[in-house]
Amino acid sequence: MTGTTENQQAVRRSDATRAAILSAARERFASDGYERATIRAIARDAKIDPSMVMRYYDSKAGLFAAAVAIDPGLPDLPVEPREAIGRTLVSHFLTLWEENGELTALMRVAATDPAAAERMQSVLREQLIPLARQVGPEPEQAQARAALCASTVLGLALTRYVLRFPASMALGREEIVDWLGPTIQRYLTAPTP
Amino acid sequence: MTGTTENQQAVRRSDATRAAILSAARERFASDGYERATIRAIARDAKIDPSMVMRYYDSKAGLFAAAVAIDPGLPDLPVEPREAIGRTLVSHFLTLWEENGELTALMRVAATDPAAAERMQSVLREQLIPLARQVGPEPEQAQARAALCASTVLGLALTRYVLRFPASMALGREEIVDWLGPTIQRYLTAPTP
DNA sequence: CTGGACTGTCAACAGTCGTTGGCCTACAGT
């Protein structure tokens, strides 16, 4: 056991270093992608030796996994009133992306790494499809409806946070909710066209 | 001059090799992204020596530029009837993406390479914004409307061709046009919400 | 005070990458 207490969760002296590594890794992965974000560069940012990264996170893949571990927390969304679910979802996703830079990193990497793509898909499978089944008509169409919602939301994230199109970054938060809200609402609740 | 004819466009003996390199490069870039698609692997696929790639395309960057040179050809789209522009655009984009695998390669690379991202943005700037200015009300909002359309279409391409979400790949062509068509139509022609 | 575990540094390994230059072969123009 380490630390000054006998608590089950020990406070290690290296926690600050671990956090510095993780923070630097998130920035580098988000801006450079997986391959171009080198362990040496991350270590330089965190002002430690590259070998420390290996000691604390085993490998580059392990570091990435730790850096993008995040929970979108969709299940806690208020489903009522049902006619506002579209705007609620869009608004929730906007804050999620703006608060967590690791989502940009995850998406940049997912573009070329199947494992990261699978991780993004799990959000759709475990959170968006159940939600579509819950609020939409014809539960057997929940897959299609959820896929459309994912494409809408991820499309905005792509042009705004990953590709950084000026025209997309210029959109105001309210503007986005006003335009995308009804779209999501229709995908989730409208009858099949 | 080379070749058996005196035409202004000489037929070089190496044209077959050039084409083989370009084809192999498109496949590798599309499936692996820029960094993981090595010149050695591309050369192996094309059954030639890696140094030939350098001879014909100068560098890896030059090869990539040649591999993703493509014209979306939006300007020739029929604008009439105006109430069908949404479905027309979606349908056009679908065939475009399904016929040209290099678009997937371009998007995969654009996720981490600013130059490729700029190239994607140029489509929006030079083709989508003018179209929005042409068919939509309030021309000063053409930027925002075009950005929303780009996010819609690229979002579908992302989930369907890049991330390959099963739920998105399961959507039929008609289904996509039926759902996304009205969305694009609204983004382009509806009054500001 | 002392031993051992923890935090950190340094140098090096083995592999891969893009890229280069030399060399051989085969074809085309004269």
Next chain:
DNA sequence: ACTGTAGGCCAACGACTGTTGACAGTCCAG
């Protein structure tokens, strides 16, 4: 037939990568 040039292969360079092991200082428990 002869020769210059283009097509192609081979071996190697230098740089950079993830990863490893040996070594030094630091802290805490006994």
